[in-house]
Amino acid sequence: MTVHFPFQNTYAALPDGFFARxxxxxxxSPRLVKLNRPLAVRLGLDPDRLESSEGVEILAGKRIPDGAQPIATAYAGHQFGHFVPQLGDGxxxxxxxxxxxxxxRRDIQLKGSGPTPxxxxxDGRAALGPVLREYIVSEAMAALGIPTTRSLAATITGEQVIRETPLPGAVLTRVASSHIRVGTFQYFAARGDTEGVRRLADHAIARHxxxxxxxxxxxxxxxxxVVTRQAELVARWLLVGFIHGVMNTDNTSISGETIDYGPCAFLDHYDPAAVFSSIDEQGRYAYxxxxxxxxxxxxxxxxxxxxxxxxxxDKAIEQAQLILGEFPAKFTAAYQSGLRQKIGLFTQRDGxxxxVQDLLDAMAKNHADFTLTFRHLSDAAADTNRDSDVRRHFTDPAAYDEWATRWRxxxxxxxxxxxxxxxxxRTVNPAFIxxxxxxxxxxxxxIGCNDFAPFEELLTVLSKPYEDQPGFSKYAEPPEPDQRVLQTFCGT
Structure with a gap:
């Protein structure tokens, strides 16, 4: 039984300076943790064969499938505002x-598959924890309807990686409409390679x-x-309370997909200044x-x-500034439209x-849960008796009452x-994040118990975020004070 990938590679056909082979x-000793069978089918792959020993070896990087042209792509990037002229797929x-x-067209990439130039x-490896995190969050984002890279598979390598402590090694098989980043353009521009920028731009145009x-x-x-897609993407992040955590230029995809789920997080209570990433010490990438x-x-x-x-x-700068100047209006239009939908307004009027801002301000002041406030507001829209479900999220319920009078x-x-x-x-206010x-x-x-049942159950819940799932209601609830996660960490 042979695993077949119908590869049609175009990026590997670009000049060698774009990547390292x-x-x-x-x-x-690779072992499959999870295969995304529906995604495999959409990619034209046979999920049964991917779950075979040969398939698992491919997903873990132990075996190279026919037609593959393995490459690590080159890119640069601003990391927390500081430019690094060469980063690349490490x-x-x-x-x-x-x-x-x-x-x-979709890229199939192995993340955590070993060192590159x-x-x-x-070490070029990934630990199990970050692989599970990216699998969970990327698939949750897809179910929420937000453009994102996807997770095809997670495998354990049978080897340990050394971080602060030894951890199980793992590989994520990631799927993206491409891995071209703002940093990819920066790589060539920083070298004065105008022809490289042109070749990359032509490729991006043809593909996206x-x-x-x-x-x-x-x-x-x-x-x-790119400006339009990024404006709409970030608006959609905010509408579900998502914080990327490390919005460096090398983590900004020109396709308009969310990419590189490192120290990402979702808001519990609404706080515009929220930061979870342990490496974002100055709050540069706050919500x-x-x-x-x-x-x-x-x-x-x-x-x-x-x-x-x-x-x-000078003319080029003026033209670029005109295009960039469209971003605020595009973002605001997408964000405000989404907020109106979240509170049940389908026409636009002054005020x-x-x-909406008054509600957000009251939520921030009263530490109201972002997701459940809007979800329960959906129920209150149909039944005034359900106001109590919203009120319980406010430390001062009267703050909601005052706002609700104007809302009704x-x-x-x-x-x-x-x-x-x-x-x-309910179609725009998820119950589960x-x-x-x-x-x-x-x-x-x-990691501690080799128990993947909680992973499977969480994925099941998150695959239907907009549906009421009474049997899984505990997953909708915010954390108790002793359960709160105050920091999230980068996989490296």
Missing amino acids: VAPTPVA RAILLGEVVDIDGI FSRRG YPQAAQAERPYHALLEG ANQPKIALWNLTRLAECLLSLFSDDK DEAL QRIGEEPQTPAARAATM PRNHRIEAVIQAA
């Missing part, structure tokens, strides 16, 4: 690309923005497309800072493209933004029935 490092190897059943003295190829100014259209940082990262991309805009540098007056001005409004609100304490419990069970 390197094979995964074989591991001792612990990830791109096996190749397949075209899925929707006709979309970009490892910078690292084919309509830009027909535009009068294709490279301007490329930047416009409410994410739109500003996205624009900062996009500005770095624009700088890379200036040489393609015009030979006149709506202030109404506003929703009364719209034509929807209460039942229809509530049903629609990957809460930080639940993820940590899963990781501890896996």
Whole structure:
């Protein structure tokens, strides 16, 4: 029985300066933790064969499948505002690309598959905990409807990796519409390699923005497309309380997907200044800072493209600034539209933004749970008796009561029935998110007890975030004070 990957590789056909050709490092005794069977089918792969011993060896990097062209991609990046001219895939190897059943090209990458020329003295490996975290959160984001990389498989290598302590080694098989980053453009621009920037831009246009190829100014259209997708992506992060944690330019995908789930986290109680990442000591990537940082990262991309805009540098800068100047309005439109939907407003009227902001301010002041406040508001929209479910999230319930009076007056001005409004609100206000304490419990069970049942159960719950699941109601609840996770950590 042979495992077949229908590879159609295009990135590996670019010049050698775009990557290093390197094979995964074989591991001792790989064991499959989880295969995402539905995703495998969408990729045109046979899940039964992937679960065979040969398939598991491929997913763990012990065996290279036919047609693969393993590479580690080159990129640079601003890390917490400081530019590093060469980063690259230090612990990830791109096996190749397949075209899925929707006709979309997808990268298949092994993360934690051994050292590469970009490892910078690292071991190129991944520990089990971060692999499980990325699997859980990326699949949860997909179920929430947010553009994201996906997880095809998690395998244990049978070897240990050394971090603060010895930990079980693991490999994540990640799927992405590409791994081209803002930092990829920076890699060539920093070297003054205009032709490299052009080749990369042409590749990105062909892969992600084919309509830009027909535009009068294709490279301007490329930047416009990335600006639009990033504005909409970050708005959607905020609408579910997601904090990326490490929004460096090398972690910003030009495809508009969420990528690189390191010290990411979801809000429990609403706090615009919330930071969980242990490496974000200054709060650069705090929850409410994410739109500003996205624009900062996009500005770095624009700088890379200036040489393609015009030979006149001043003219090129002016053109780039016009495109970047569209980001605030695009973000605000996506964010405010989403907020209106979250409180059950389907038309736009003066005063709506202030109404939503007043709720957020009251939530922050009263330490209200972000996810459940909006979820229970969905129920209250259909039944005033359910106001009590919302009130319990506020340290001063009167703060909700005052706001709810104005809210009910506003929703009364719209034509929807209460039942229809509530049903629609439930489609945008999830009941279940990957809460930080639940993820940590899963990781501890896996590492400490070799018990993956909690991992499987959490994945089951998170696959239907907008549905009421009475049998799993405990997963919707915020942590008790002694369960709170105050810091999340990078896998390296």
